[in-house]
Amino acid sequence: HSPPFCLFLQRVESLEGLCVVKQIRRYVIKTLKIPEDIRNIVFYDEKSSTGLRHKTTLKEVGCFVFKSRDNSPECITFRYKNHNYKNHRVVWFLLNGEIPDGLLIDHIDRNPFNNKIENLRLVNVKLNQRNRKMQSNNNTGHTGVKYVIERSGQVNVVAYWIDEKGNKRSKHFNIRKLGHDEAIKAAAKLREEKMKILIANGEGYTDTHGI
Numbered sequence: 001h002s003p004p005f006c007l008f009l010q011r012v013e014s015l016e017g018l019c020v021v022k023q024i025r026r027y028v029i030k031t032l033k034i035p036e037d038i039r040n041i042v043f044y045d046e047k048s049s050t051g052l053r054h055k056t057t058l059k060e061v062g063c064f065v066f067k068s069r070d071n072s073p074e075c076i077t078f079r080y081k082n083h084n085y086k087n088h089r090v091v092w093f094l095l096n097g098e099i100p101d102g103l104l105i106d107h108i109d110r111n112p113f114n115n116k117i118e119n120l121r122l123v124n125v126k127l128n129q130r131n132r133k134m135q136s137n138n139n140t141g142h143t144g145v146k147y148v149i150e151r152s153g154q155v156n157v158v159a160y161w162i163d164e165k166g167n168k169r170s171k172h173f174n175i176r177k178l179g180h181d182e183a184i185k186a187a188a189k190l191r192e193e194k195m196k197i198l199i200a201n202g203e204g205y206t207d208t209h210g211i
Helices: 004-011 036-040 087-096 180-200
Strands: 019-023 026-030 042-044 052-054 063-066 073-080 083-086 104-107 120-123 145-149 155-162 168-173
Touching (some): 036 042, 083 087, 087 104, 155 180
Antiparallel strands (some): 073 083, 104 120, 145 155
């Protein structure tokens, strides 16, 4: 049988198959350890569409998994000794060793089916959240830019970002003064400039964050 924490997988999408228990704004993560003898069964092959091949048959190893609610891509897994292991985690394990508790393997291009080693990085939860697609509730089509209704009832455009110290920042752009298109353009430009600074400073954001 699958370990108990697998019951949490459907409710935790962004943490790629790990059990996450919320405890007073903190997250405790328990990983399913990859057994050392898995090296006797599979090996990494960048030409494999799954990232792995069977050592004896040389066939590609893994099943493509899609989310049931919207059929969007989720990951590639394979079963070994009655446990399901995610291919990208096994790829990392084979080439870099055991994955420490509390750390995740992130797909840099956010394609869960691209398990080439150059597309994987070892990150904590915070950095994993810095490589996300645009949120579904975004209402402008620009990451970090939203319409807001001020207390006066005026609708403006606001750019949001995180500064170098980790503080949330924002700037409002007046649609009445600038015009709708110019307000959107100015807010998106500011947000982009702030993100470039964070990326240049090694804050863990990727070029595709929010796209």
